[in-house]
Amino acid sequence: MGTATLDGRVALVTGASRGIGRGIAERLAADGARVVVNYRSDARAAAEVVSRVEESGGRAAAVRADLSRPAEVRHLFTAAEEAYGGVDILVGNAGLARFAPLAEVSDEDFELLFTVNARATFLLLREAARRLRDGGRFVLISTGATRTVRPASGVYAASKAAAEQLVATAAKELGPRGITVNSVLPGATRTEAMVAGADPDTLAAARRGTPLGRLGEPADIAAVVAFLASPDGGWITGQALGAGGGLF
Numbered sequence: 001m002g003t004a005t006l007d008g009r010v011a012l013v014t015g016a017s018r019g020i021g022r023g024i025a026e027r028l029a030a031d032g033a034r035v036v037v038n039y040r041s042d043a044r045a046a047a048e049v050v051s052r053v054e055e056s057g058g059r060a061a062a063v064r065a066d067l068s069r070p071a072e073v074r075h076l077f078t079a080a081e082e083a084y085g086g087v088d089i090l091v092g093n094a095g096l097a098r099f100a101p102l103a104e105v106s107d108e109d110f111e112l113l114f115t116v117n118a119r120a121t122f123l124l125l126r127e128a129a130r131r132l133r134d135g136g137r138f139v140l141i142s143t144g145a146t147r148t149v150r151p152a153s154g155v156y157a158a159s160k161a162a163a164e165q166l167v168a169t170a171a172k173e174l175g176p177r178g179i180t181v182n183s184v185l186p187g188a189t190r191t192e193a194m195v196a197g198a199d200p201d202t203l204a205a206a207r208r209g210t211p212l213g214r215l216g217e218p219a220d221i222a223a224v225v226a227f228l229a230s231p232d233g234g235w236i237t238g239q240a241l242g243a244g245g246g247l248f
Helices: 019-030 043-055 070-084 107-131 154-177 192-197 200-209 218-229
Strands: 010-013 034-039 060-064 087-092 132-141 180-186 240-243
Touching (some): 019 043, 019 087, 019 132, 019 192, 019 218, 043 060, 070 087, 087 218, 107 154, 132 154, 132 218, 154 180, 154 240, 180 218
Parallel strands (some): 010 087, 034 060, 180 240
C-alpha cells in the first residue's frame, strides 16, 4: 500500500479497466481510497484491476456503465453509494481519440467524439454536482491536444476542449462546497492501445520532442491525479494541468 493519504475516501474512476484509468485506480487504492472501477465492455479487464487492488490490501468493486446514457451514469453513482456509502473523488478518464483532416471527418465520427468526450463529461459533472460529497474532488483526464494545433486532431481536440470548459465552470459552481474541479492533460503516454496502434517513427518523434526524454507512463498521470485528490491538492481548482514531460 501507499501513503494512505486517502483513507476513508471513495474514488470512482471511469474507463478504469486499462491504460491510464487502470493506473489511476490502482494508485488511488494504494493511497487508501476505496475504488469503484468503471468499465463499459471489458468485464474481464475490470475484474483484473479489482483483483490487483485487493491483492495489495485495498478495496475495489467493478461497475459497468455506458457514460453516454444518463440513466447509467446515475446507476454508477448509486452503485458506489451502495457499496461504500458515497463518492468523494470522481475521475473522468473514459474517452475516445480519432484523428482525420477536417475534410474527411464524417458526421458520425463528429457526433461520436462529442458524445464520448464532451457529453459524457457533462453527464458526470451534472451528477457530481448533485451527489459528490462536500470537500470532494473531480479530475478530468483531457489531452495535450487542446494545447497544440496539429493536422487531423481538430475535432478530437475540440471535443476535449469543450469538456475542459465544463470543468472550469464547475470549479466556480462547486467551490463553495469545498469541491475542487480540475483537468489533467497527458502528453504522449505509453499505454497498450497507444503502443499497438502507433507507428514506431511517431513514438520515436514523441520521445525526442519531450524535454524529459521519454514517453509518459500511466503511473506518471496517476501521480498527478493522486496529488489533486489528496489534501495537499486542496488549493488547486479550475485548472488545466499539463502532464506531458514538457512536450507542451
